[in-house]
Amino acid sequence: MAMANNKTQCFKCGKNKITYSCEGCLKHFCLLDLIEHRKILNDELNHIINNYDQFKQTINEQKQNPHNHSLIRQIDRWETNSIEKIQQKAQEYREIVIKSLQTFINDIENKFNDLNEQVKQFHIENEFNEINLNYLRNQLIEIKKERNNSLKISIPQDSSPFITDISSFLSKKTIKTTENTIDLFTN
Ligand SMILES: [Zn+2]
Ligand SMILES: [Zn+2]
Structure with a gap:
């Protein structure tokens, strides 16, 4: 007790x-x-x-293989999508240019054939003077100019891009991750 x-x-x-x-x-x-x-x-x-x-282990994997991060994969997707968009547009534009070039060359060819016919006629008939020769010379110069000018189309380099620029998104994301590193591993 x-x-x-x-x-x-x-x-x-x-x-x-x-x-x-x-x-x-x-x-x-x-x-x-x-x-x-x-x-x-x-x-x-x-x-x-x-x-x-x-x-x-997650941190170690991240350190050893930063390419696997979801942000990198998002950039990869953005790259692929942008390339696809550019390729699609380039193909569209090529088709447009080829079509209009064909029309244009046909026009030039028709004009040239007319002139060529005139040259042959002068030659066959042997009836021409300085005025005719000048005319033929000038017409050929004109037609050459016309052809050259058609090929001088320049594509503006700084026109507004139709692919999405992700730089602003990236800077936001980077600031966020430096404030809170855990955010890197939650995705
Ligand atoms: Zn206890
Ligand atoms: Zn007990």
Whole structure:
């Protein structure tokens, strides 16, 4: 009976025993249940260690292979899509230019054939003077000029781009990730 005062109720089993208090949860446990309580805490710590290890591994993978980051893959997609758009447009424009060039060359050819016919006639009939020769000379110069001018179409280099510029998005994203590095791994 002298020991009775030393006994308190164990939080786990509810029996009055010699108990030990846990400084974390401030509850009292008998020796067996204290051992069990410590085991549970130990399991929880192991679980946390696992999570830390997993995160460490994520960081290491990120460091070793930065090309796998979703941001890089987004840039890859942007690159592919932009190239596809440019190729599509280039093909459209080539077809337009080829079509109009064909029409244009046909016109030039018709004009040239007319003149050539006149040259032949002058030659066959042997009836021409300086005025005719001048005319033929000038007409050929004119027709050459016309042909050359048609090929002098320049494409403006600084016209507004039809592909999306992602630089503003990138700078926002970069600022965000330097403020909070964890953001890099949540994607
Ligand atoms: Zn107990
Ligand atoms: Zn405790």
